[in-house]
Amino acid sequence: MNPSKFIVSVDSVIFGYCAxxxxxxxxxxxxxxxxxxxxxxxxxxxPLRPNESLEDACRRKLEEDLKLKVEYLEQLYTFGDxxxxxxxxxxxxxxxxxxxxxxxxxxxxxxxxxxxxxxISQLPKSDWAFDHRQIVATAIxxxxxxxxxxxxxxxxxxxxxxxxxxxxxxxxILERDLDRRNFAKKIHSFDLLIPTRTIRAGRGRPSQxxxxxxxxxKRLQKEGLLFEV
Amino acid sequence: MNPSKFIVSVDSVIFGYCAxxxxxxxxxxxxxxxxxxxxxxxxxxxPLRPNESLEDACRRKLEEDLKLKVEYLEQLYTFGDxxxxxxxxxxxxxxxxxxxxxxxxxxxxxxxxxxxxxxISQLPKSDWAFDHRQIVATAIxxxxxxxxxxxxxxxxxxxxxxxxxxxxxxxxILERDLDRRNFAKKIHSFDLLIPTRTIRAGRGRPSQxxxxxxxxxKRLQKEGLLFEV
DNA sequence: ACAAAAGTGTTCACCTTACACCCATGA
DNA sequence: TCATGGGTGTAAGGTGAACACTTTTGT
Numbered sequence: 001m002n003p004s005k006f007i008v009s010v011d012s013v014i015f016g017y018c019a020x021x022x023x024x025x026x027x028x029x030x031x032x033x034x035x036x037x038x039x040x041x042x043x044x045x046x047p048l049r050p051n052e053s054l055e056d057a058c059r060r061k062l063e064e065d066l067k068l069k070v071e072y073l074e075q076l077y078t079f080g081d082x083x084x085x086x087x088x089x090x091x092x093x094x095x096x097x098x099x100x101x102x103x104x105x106x107x108x109x110x111x112x113x114x115x116x117x118x119x120i121s122q123l124p125k126s127d128w129a130f131d132h133r134q135i136v137a138t139a140i141x142x143x144x145x146x147x148x149x150x151x152x153x154x155x156x157x158x159x160x161x162x163x164x165x166x167x168x169x170x171x172x173i174l175e176r177d178l179d180r181r182n183f184a185k186k187i188h189s190f191d192l193l194i195p196t197r198t199i200r201a202g203r204g205r206p207s208q209x210x211x212x213x214x215x216x217x218k219r220l221q222k223e224g225l226l227f228e229v
Numbered sequence: 230m231n232p233s234k235f236i237v238s239v240d241s242v243i244f245g246y247c248a249x250x251x252x253x254x255x256x257x258x259x260x261x262x263x264x265x266x267x268x269x270x271x272x273x274x275x276p277l278r279p280n281e282s283l284e285d286a287c288r289r290k291l292e293e294d295l296k297l298k299v300e301y302l303e304q305l306y307t308f309g310d311x312x313x314x315x316x317x318x319x320x321x322x323x324x325x326x327x328x329x330x331x332x333x334x335x336x337x338x339x340x341x342x343x344x345x346x347x348x349i350s351q352l353p354k355s356d357w358a359f360d361h362r363q364i365v366a367t368a369i370x371x372x373x374x375x376x377x378x379x380x381x382x383x384x385x386x387x388x389x390x391x392x393x394x395x396x397x398x399x400x401x402i403l404e405r406d407l408d409r410r411n412f413a414k415k416i417h418s419f420d421l422l423i424p425t426r427t428i429r430a431g432r433g434r435p436s437q438x439x440x441x442x443x444x445x446x447k448r449l450q451k452e453g454l455l456f457e458v
Numbered sequence: 459a460c461a462a463a464a465g466t467g468t469t470c471a472c473c474t475t476a477c478a479c480c481c482a483t484g485a
Numbered sequence: 486t487c488a489t490g491g492g493t494g495t496a497a498g499g500t501g502a503a504c505a506c507t508t509t510t511g512t
Contacts, residue, residue, distance in 0.1 A: 004276065005234035006234060006235055006236075006277065007232050007235075008237065047233065048235065048309075050311075051311050051318070054309040075306060075307060080282065080283040082279075082280050082281065089279055091237055091322075093320075162491085164490080164491070179477090180491085180492090181476090181477085181494080182476085184491090184492075184493080186474095201484085202483085202484090202489090203489050203490060204484080204489040204491060205492075207490080207491055207492085392464085392465085410465085410467085410503090410504080413464090414467095414501095430511085431462090431464095432511065432512095433461080433463025433511080434463055434464045434508060434509035435463090435509070436463080436464055436465085
């Protein structure tokens with residue numbers, strides 16, 4: 001008795017940060033009759049190829065469809081409910097991606113590719129394809145949880161960033177205000193930021209820029225550092 | 230262009246607790262020539278059926294092969310490396326299961342079914358089938374991490390248990406000693422144990438037995454309880 | 459009465475939290 | 486010189502770690 005075979009896809013939930021808001025892109029599906037969810041919102045993703053790894057498939061799709069360079073990619077969860085695709089049984093391995101996002105990206109995608117970048121607090125209330133709403137919800141949960149105990153937030157910011165910028169990012173993700181002084185103290189206590197000596201002018205006092213010390217982090221991680229915001 | 234189809238399996242890493250030790254069962258594969266890993270150790274698992282959910286497939290396999298009633302089941306990770314099965318491309322969705330284990334189980338399985346229950350600190354050093362060693366390693370990591378922030382340990386104990394028994398379980402999982410007084414204080418602070426009035430005699434003073442208050446936990450969970458050992 | 463195991467209480471150090479002040483720039 | 490935003494310090498409260506004593510049983 002040979003085992004059954006299944007359609008296997010990868011789908012990615014992508015998060016980008018811009019001007020105080022976390023965005024995620026969704027495709028507006030075409031209106032073709034063949035589509036089980038015409039005009040509905042769906043994730044970036046597609047069928048796995050016979051000889052590529054799951055992660056390679058994700059990166060390929062994100063590169064092909066959205067011209068995105070992914071900073072961080074991790075497996076989220078596998079969705080395999082027999083009824084998730086009305087046409088045929090399919091398994092979707094969902095991934096969770098973080099990118100550095102620019103304003104142009106948010107706007108251009110909108111017109112050219114039927115892609116719309118939604119603030120995660122203003123996602124569509126209905127018209128989701130498949131179980132993609134649930135996948136996005138799972139990803140947002142993961143983002144909120146993980147950002148508090150692993151330094152993944154840096155992947156959403158420019159290589160150089162200030163402490164207040166970092167704080168704004170955390171506030172956007174966690175959806176609550178943080179105390180400036182305590183936040184800075186905490187971040188500095190990990191000793192994972194390298195001052196880049198650069199100073200950038202804004203309105204008030206210029207802020208010190210830093211870059212994240214990846215090597216140092218990996219070193220400390222082995223010794224059991226606990227990063228916790 | 231039709232999407233490719235893949236063999237999809239579920240594999241479960243099962244944990245049971247008995248007399249101060251965490252055990253996990255492994256199959257010793259037959260010596261048939263068809264087997265790519267003759268005589269190697271592998272997990273409980275097998276191909277997914279066309280119309281069953283991933284979780285149902287796990288429960289079915291555990292019931293069929295090990296006659297086990299699972300107390301707790303959660304998805305662990307999906308392994309899909311193109312080279313993980315030398316015969317053909319396959320995707321394995323790994324699950325993580327907790328059961329209530331008895332001494333007879335550990336011994337009987339050994340003789341009858343080519344199943345051997347290994348203490349997780351004394352797993353085979355070699356002769357693992359597929360990527361199952363990595364899957365087990367991932368599961369052990371998950372167990373250690375999760376037990377500290379979610380009350381899953383109770384699924385490994387009898388319905389009625391004492392605080393010292395619970396502590397021994399935690400010490401076995403975390404592989405370090407815990408202070409009796411602080412542990413009891415912590416556990417009681419959650420207010421999730423119902424004394425069953427039963428008293429059990431051992432050597433010294435008899436200990437109070439409790440059962441875990443699942444309903445209360447679900448209630449508190451919604452209000453954002455944080456269980457942390 | 460003594461050993462063994464269970465149950466409870468107290469102290470101290472540290473970390474988190476709340477909060478106030480000073481500094482450097484643009485307008 | 487005033488408003489705006491960035492940077493640092495400090496005191497109070499709560500939590501976790503270390504630790505000692507009492508209780509109840511079997512031998």
